[in-house]
Amino acid sequence: TKPKEPELPLFFGWFLLPEEEERIKCATMDFLKTLDTLEAFKEHISEFTGEAEKEVDLEQYFQNPLHLHCTTKFCDYGKAEGAKEYAELQVVKESLAKSDELSVTALIVTPRIFGARVALTETQMKLWPEGEDKEGVAPALMPSVEALPMGSRAHVTLGCSAGVEAVQTGLDLLEILALQKEGKEGTQVEMDLGTLSYLSEGRWFLTLREPITADTTFSSFSD
Numbered sequence: 001t002k003p004k005e006p007e008l009p010l011f012f013g014w015f016l017l018p019e020e021e022e023r024i025k026c027a028t029m030d031f032l033k034t035l036d037t038l039e040a041f042k043e044h045i046s047e048f049t050g051e052a053e054k055e056v057d058l059e060q061y062f063q064n065p066l067h068l069h070c071t072t073k074f075c076d077y078g079k080a081e082g083a084k085e086y087a088e089l090q091v092v093k094e095s096l097a098k099s100d101e102l103s104v105t106a107l108i109v110t111p112r113i114f115g116a117r118v119a120l121t122e123t124q125m126k127l128w129p130e131g132e133d134k135e136g137v138a139p140a141l142m143p144s145v146e147a148l149p150m151g152s153r154a155h156v157t158l159g160c161s162a163g164v165e166a167v168q169t170g171l172d173l174l175e176i177l178a179l180q181k182e183g184k185e186g187t188q189v190e191m192d193l194g195t196l197s198y199l200s201e202g203r204w205f206l207t208l209r210e211p212i213t214a215d216t217t218f219s220s221f222s223d
């Protein structure tokens with residue numbers, strides 16, 4: 001009989017420690033609470049509600065994911081391309097169960113998702129699979145994404161609107177970064193946490209004045 005292949009997880013990533021998770025959720029919820037009261041946001045409310053006069057409570061609008069994390073490799077139990085190769089990397093094996101600190105440099109809100117942009121260190125980049133930034137990107141967006149530095153997609157999904165899957169956060173982040181690169185930023189609003197900019201079609205990007213750091217553990221996850 002053939003030896004049983006080791007099973008591959010749903011994904012690998014950095015998982016926030018429980019107390020860190022609470023701290024980040026509180027800080028980012030405060031931002032959401034302020035965002036939906038801003039005049040600049042209200043002007044574009046129809047991009048969230050479909051109606052001009054309707055109000056939106058962003059705290060209710062986004063559903064929290066179970067465990068806050070930054071995905072490095074989505075393996076889909078081995079069905080995703082390169083899953084086995086990634087799991088077998090020496091750096092992956094050595095990093096499992098190790099602590100690491102993530103740095104959040106921006107927050108993004110779109111009608112689909114709420115997320116945190118993560119700036120990876122050089123060491124953390126070693127765990128970022130080559131080509132992962134481009135996974136599932138629409139052909140029209142591909143040239144812009146290819147021009148972005150590797151690891152640009154790194155993020156923590158903080159919430160999704162009804163019926164939206166978490167994978168959308170990385171895609172919306174890439175779209176925002178591409179628009180910024182083309183100089184397509186609109187309204188800018190100064191907030192306590194940093195500078196908020198609007199990028200059309202309900203896309204908001206908050207550049208944090210001070211990065212928010214969070215302690216994590218690198219690990220695999222299976223449902």
Ligand code: 2AM
Nearest residue numbers: 011071074135136157166167168169170
């Ligand atoms: P996320 O990293 O944006 O949160 C389990 O579904 C996890 O894997 C989620 O955290 C999800 O998104 C991520 N994920 C799901 N499908 C993916 C895909 N096709 N490519 C990359 N990440 C994916």
